[in-house]
Amino acid sequence: MNSDTPFVTLTPECLLSAIESLGFRCDGRLLQLNSFENRVYQIWLEDGSQKIAKFYRPGNWSDDAILEDHAFTLELTEQEIPVVPPIIFNGKTLHHWAGHRFALFEKQGGRTPELERIETLEWVGRFLGRIHVIGACCEYKVRPSLDIQSFGIQSRDLIVAGNWLPDDVRSAWISVADQALDCVSHAYQRAGDVQTLRLHGDCHPGNLLWTDEGPHFVDFDDSRTGPAIQDIWMLLSGNELDARNQLAAVLRGYEMFCEFDDRELHLIEALRTLRLIHYSAWIARRWNDPAFIIAFPWFGTNRYWQDRILELREQVALMQEPPLI
Incomplete structure (x- = not known):
């Protein structure tokens, strides 16, 4: 083929x-x-x-x-x-x-969950806790880990080597990407030796289907080994106060079934940063697929990389802030 x-x-x-x-x-x-x-x-x-x-x-x-x-x-x-x-x-x-x-x-029917509702977040948290109890029972032998090397450094190197960066933004993106990855490394150091387990890996609202019986988790295609917070942070949105209240609600449900290590809160913005860099590399890896050329026509333009530079600068600043508590 x-x-x-x-x-x-x-x-x-x-x-x-x-x-x-x-x-x-x-x-x-x-x-x-x-x-x-x-x-x-x-x-x-x-x-x-x-x-x-x-x-x-x-x-x-x-x-x-x-x-x-x-x-x-x-x-x-x-x-x-x-x-x-x-x-x-x-x-x-x-x-x-x-x-x-x-x-x-x-075929599983359902609608987008109303994550602005506290009871919805607690309900999702309870099932995430149960998923992680099972996820911690044994390890993946083949599937990789979500870590700085695979999501961050390898993605950064692929973008640089592939000449995706226009000349007038190349040095700026490389500089801020390296700074961001350095901040990610420091965030992992602050978190310490946290437990890793089998995760959903891509637990954003689009992979949750809501019915009258509650949430259904779909699409485990990106399941990897990683810290528990990876399956939680993508459920948070809004300003800092909103995110703090949402996190508290998820964890109230979560800790009914699974203990959460608060040190992992240091990883929220670090994991977000890795996802942002990995996303650009994901598009680059798939660029030979005609579907990607049609869906992402702006990829590789100056505007695209300028926006990514601003995005990573914001992440560098956020990783200097105290974690959500």
Whole structure:
């Protein structure tokens, strides 16, 4: 398969044939859902039901890494934690068809959670605590850690080596990125030797579906090993007072099931900084995919990198401030 166009052979005929290879009969209808890293589709079956099919990006995760993600969500499901695990067919969750790897999931309805409501944050916190209790029971053997080296330094080096930076902003971005990574390192030193565990890894509101029964956690594709606060900080928004109140609400629910180490609060802005640098590198890594060129036409422009410089300068200042308490 051509790595420059990783999904070029994933035609509608191909993906429907992949689904039918598992014994389903599709009625021909499909809807592509919002996903850049993988290709995700809602599929209609002849019996009127619907499934979600995720086709994994070639060369991203190994089969073993994907299966670790699947095993974690199945483990959580066994403990009645509301995640959406892959469907098992003939003892397998990961399937292959015409050079593509895919998994099927039940369609989970829901709406965006109202995270401005204290009771919603406490509810999410309770389930995050339960997820982390299970996440701490054993370690990933294949999936990587979320750390300064993989998210920060490697991302910074890729951007610099790839000549993505226009000449008139190149030195400024490199300087502020290096300063930011130095501040991240100091934040980790202040936090000390905190525990790491299996995480959701990308627990932003878009990966939470809310129903009358509460939250459902979806898309563990970015699951990694890291500190517990990684699954909490993306739920916080607004000004400092808002974020402090939101954090308190999440932790009230969280600590009903899992103890939280307050030293990890030193990592909130550090982890945000790593995510910002990693995001730019993620786009750069995927630039040969035509979908990225269409979706991110502004990437590589002077304005884009000027905004990133201002963003990182703000992060440097925030990492000098005392942590939320």
